[in-house]
Amino acid sequence: MESRYIKANAQVIAASVIYGFAGIFFLFIKDMDAGPVVFCQLLLGFLALAIYLAARGKLSEIRLRGKRKALLLLGAWHAGVMISNYTAVSFTGVSMSVLLLYTAPLYVLLIAPVILKEKISTKNLAALALSLVGVVVVVGPENLVSGTADTGSGYLFGVLMGLFSGFFYACIIMTSRYLRDEYSGLEQLFLSTGVTLIILLPLMSKISSAALLENLPVLLFLGVVITSIGSILYFTGLEHVKAQNASIISLLEPVSAIFFAYLILNDPVSRSTLLGCVLILASSLLMSLGEESKT
Numbered sequence: 014m015e016s017r018y019i020k021a022n023a024q025v026i027a028a029s030v031i032y033g034f035a036g037i038f039f040l041f042i043k044d045m046d047a048g049p050v051v052f053c054q055l056l057l058g059f060l061a062l063a064i065y066l067a068a069r070g071k072l073s074e075i076r077l078r079g080k081r082k083a084l085l086l087l088g089a090w091h092a093g094v095m096i097s098n099y100t101a102v103s104f105t106g107v108s109m110s111v112l113l114l115y116t117a118p119l120y121v122l123l124i125a126p127v128i129l130k131e132k133i134s135t136k137n138l139a140a141l142a143l144s145l146v147g148v149v150v151v152v153g154p155e156n157l158v159s160g161t162a163d164t165g166s167g168y169l170f171g172v173l174m175g176l177f178s179g180f181f182y183a184c185i186i187m188t189s190r191y192l193r194d195e196y197s198g199l200e201q202l203f204l205s206t207g208v209t210l211i212i213l214l215p216l217m218s219k220i221s222s223a224a225l226l227e228n229l230p231v232l233l234f235l236g237v238v239i240t241s242i243g244s245i246l247y248f249t250g251l252e253h254v255k256a257q258n259a260s261i262i263s264l265l266e267p268v269s270a271i272f273f274a275y276l277i278l279n280d281p282v283s284r285s286t287l288l289g290c291v292l293i294l295a296s297s298l299l300m301s302l303g304e305e306s307k308t
Contacts, residue, residue, distance in 0.1 A: 017253055024250030025262045031243035033269030036107040037277055038239075039099050041231045044224045047099035051092065052213040053220065053232045058240025059206045065245060066203065075203055080195050087188045087201060088208025094181035097174045104171025107274035108286050111267040112151050112293050113175025119144040119296070120183035140299035147292030148176075150285050198248035206240075264294050 042050055066072040077084070094114075101110035122141050192201055225232075254262075271290065274280035 021250040021253035022262070024246040025254055026265060028243045028247035028250065029263045029265040030269045031239055031246070032263075032266045033111070033273060035235065035239050036098070036102040036110055036270055037274055038231055038234055039102055040107070040278065042228050044221075045228055046219065047096050047103065048213060048216045049220045050099060050228075050232070050235070051095045052210065052216045053225070053228075054235040054240055055091075055095075055206050055210055055213070057233060057236025058244075059203070059210060061237045061241035062199075062203055062206070062244070065241065066199070071199075075200050077204070078195055080192055083188055083191055084196070084201070084204055085208055087185065087192065087205040088212060090181050090184040090188060091205055091209045092212050094178050094185060097181060098178035101171045101175035101178055104167045105175060106280055107278065108271045108280055108282060108290075109151060110171070110175050110178070111270040112286070112290055113148070113172065114178045114182055115264075115267050115293050116144055116148055116176060116179035117182035117186060119148075120180050121186055124183065124187065136299055140296040143292045143299070144296035147289045147296065149289075150292060151289030198251060199245070202244050202248065264298065267294065 039047075039050065045053075063072060066075065098110055098114055101113060105113075119141060189198075189201060196204065267290065271280075271282060271286070275282050
C-alpha cells in the first residue's frame with residue numbers, strides 16, 4: 014500500500030477516535046445547556062476551519078452552488094444531532110448515547126426505500142434485526158416496560174433523545190449523499206455549519222459571560238480539536254480511502270467513546286452494554302458491506 018493511502022487511513026482512524034471524545038468532554042461543561050454548548054463549539058470550530066481553509070488558499074473557492082435547500086436541511090440536521098446527542102449524554106451517559114447515535118443505519122434502512130426507492134435486501138433485513146435487538150439490549154427490556162426502573166425519571170427521555178440523534182444522523186448521511194456531486198465534504202461541513210450557527214443564533218442570549226469564561230478551555234477543545242481538526246483529518250483522509258472502508262473505520266468512534274468513558278469517567282460498562290455494542294456495530298458493518306457490494 015502506498016504511503017499516501019496509509020496516511021489517509023491513519024487520518025480517518027485518528028478522526029474517529031477524536032470524535033469519540035465529544036460526549037466525554039461535554040460532561041465537563043458547567044452551567045450551560047446543550048444548545049448554547051453546541052453554538053459555542055460550532056462557532057469556534059467554524060472559525061478554526063475558516064483559518065485552515067484560508068491558509069490553504071481554499072476559502073475563496075467555497076461558494077453556494079446548486080441544491081441550496083438540501084444544504085439548509087443539512088445545517089438543520091447538524092443542529093438536531095448535536096443537541097439531541099448531548100442531551101442524551103446528560104441523561105444516559107456517554108456509552109448509551111453513542112450507541113443510540115449509531116442506530117442511524119436502522120433509520121437509513123427504513124427511510125431509503127421511501128425516499129431513494131431502494132429495495133431492502135436480506136442482508137439489510139439482518140442488519141435491521143441486529144440493530145433493533147441491540148437497542149433493546151442496551152436500553153434494557155425492563156426499562157422499556159417500566160419506564161424508570163432504577164435509572165430515574167429522565168432515563169427514557171435521554172433514550173428518546175439518543176434515538177432522535179440517530180435519526181438526525183441518518184438524515185445527515187442521506188442528505189450528504191445527495192449533495193456530494195455538488196459539494197466536497199469540507200465544503201458541506203463549512204457551509205452547513207454556517208447554516209447551523211444561524212439557526213442557533215437565538216441561543217446566544219442564554220450564554221452568560223461567567224459561564225463562557227469558566228468553560229472556555231473545554232469549549233475550545235470541542236470546537237477546535239473535535240469540530241475542526243477531527244473533520245479536517247476525516248475529510249482529507251477520505252479523499253484516498255474508499256467510502257465503505259471509511260464507514261467501517263468510523264465504528265472506532267463508539268468503541269473509543271465507551272473505552273475512554275470507562276478510563277476517564279469511570280463509566281461502568283455492563284455486559285448488556287457490551288452485547289448491545291456488538292449487535293449495533295455489527296448492523297453498521299453489514300450496512301457498510303452492503304454499500305461495498307453495490308459499488
